Amino acid sequence: MSASQKAIKGLAQYPSLKGKRIFITGGGTGIGEALVSAFAEQGALVAFVDIATEASEALCARLAAAGFPAPLFRHCDIRDIGLLQATMAAMAKEIGDFDVLVNNAANDTRHAVEDVSVEFWDNSIAINQRPLFFTCQAVLAGMKKKGGGSIINFSSISWHIANGGYPAYVTAKSAVIGLTRGLARELGPHNIRVNTVTPGWVITERQNN
Numbered sequence: 001m002s003a004s005q006k007a008i009k010g011l012a013q014y015p016s017l018k019g020k021r022i023f024i025t026g027g028g029t030g031i032g033e034a035l036v037s038a039f040a041e042q043g044a045l046v047a048f049v050d051i052a053t054e055a056s057e058a059l060c061a062r063l064a065a066a067g068f069p070a071p072l073f074r075h076c077d078i079r080d081i082g083l084l085q086a087t088m089a090a091m092a093k094e095i096g097d098f099d100v101l102v103n104n105a106a107n108d109t110r111h112a113v114e115d116v117s118v119e120f121w122d123n124s125i126a127i128n129q130r131p132l133f134f135t136c137q138a139v140l141a142g143m144k145k146k147g148g149g150s151i152i153n154f155s156s157i158s159w160h161i162a163n164g165g166y167p168a169y170v171t172a173k174s175a176v177i178g179l180t181r182g183l184a185r186e187l188g189p190h191n192i193r194v195n196t197v198t199p200g201w202v203i204t205e206r207q208n209n
């Protein structure tokens with residue numbers, strides 16, 4: 001059973017989420033897939049980006065067939081900030097300004113210290129760190145217009161527990177906390193909450209392989 005099929009079964013209802021506009025990065029598989037499903041099950045309108053086109057399209061079809069609001073999916077590699085900004089603007093135009101932003105997409109490919117090149121390092125930061133700021137920037141005007149919003153940034157327990165095996169990933173994931181705290185202070189007066197979610201080990205399809 002996929003994460004979305006599990007999520008659809010028997011969650012509590014949160015009526016305040018009905019009709020809310022949600023934007024999620026990496027919503028096609030793994031935890032992101034469960035997030036897309038859970039928000040759709042609450043009656044929220046979800047827009048998400050991913051590079052896993054087949055899985056993302058199948059997820060949208062599954063949720064629509066189950067009678068939930070069909071999520072809006074666009075293929076977008078979040079390393080391309082210009083494309084990400086343009087995609088978010090187009091999706092907000094289609095469904096309305098976002099109430100909730102979830103920065104979920106990441107890549108935790110393991111790497112040995114000796115093997116890390118400048119290109120590898122930059123690529124890891126370009127997925128796991130850089131987009132999180134620009135998605136926050138992109139939702140800001142809409143959330144201010146709406147009188148508030150919620151931003152959720154995914155970190156990881158990995159660096160808290162001093163895990164080895166992926167130094168570029170843990171560097172980016174620890175920076176998520178700094179971004180969250182700095183923005184929370186700055187955006188709080190606009191009624192925009194900024195929080196970090198720090199998962200432990202979650203056995204997604206990818207972690208299983």
Ligand SMILES: NC(=O)c1ccc[n+]([C@@H]2O[C@H](COP(=O)([O-])OP(=O)(O)OC[C@H]3O[C@@H](n4cnc5c(N)ncnc54)[C@H](O)[C@@H]3O)[C@@H](O)[C@H]2O)c1
Pocket residue numbers: 025026027028029030031032049050051052076077078079103104105106107108127154155156157158198199200201202203204205206207
């Ligand atoms: N699963 C865990 O054990 C665990 C533990 C700690 C933290 N987390 C965090 O939770 C979040 C979700 O993790 P997950 O395990 O579901 O990850 P995952 O690898 O299973 O899924 C990530 C999703 O992001 C997408 N993605 C990857 N690179 C992309 C790119 N360049 N552009 C657009 N989309 C891209 C993938 O296609 C995939 O759908 C991540 O931020 C991760 O760091 C996960």
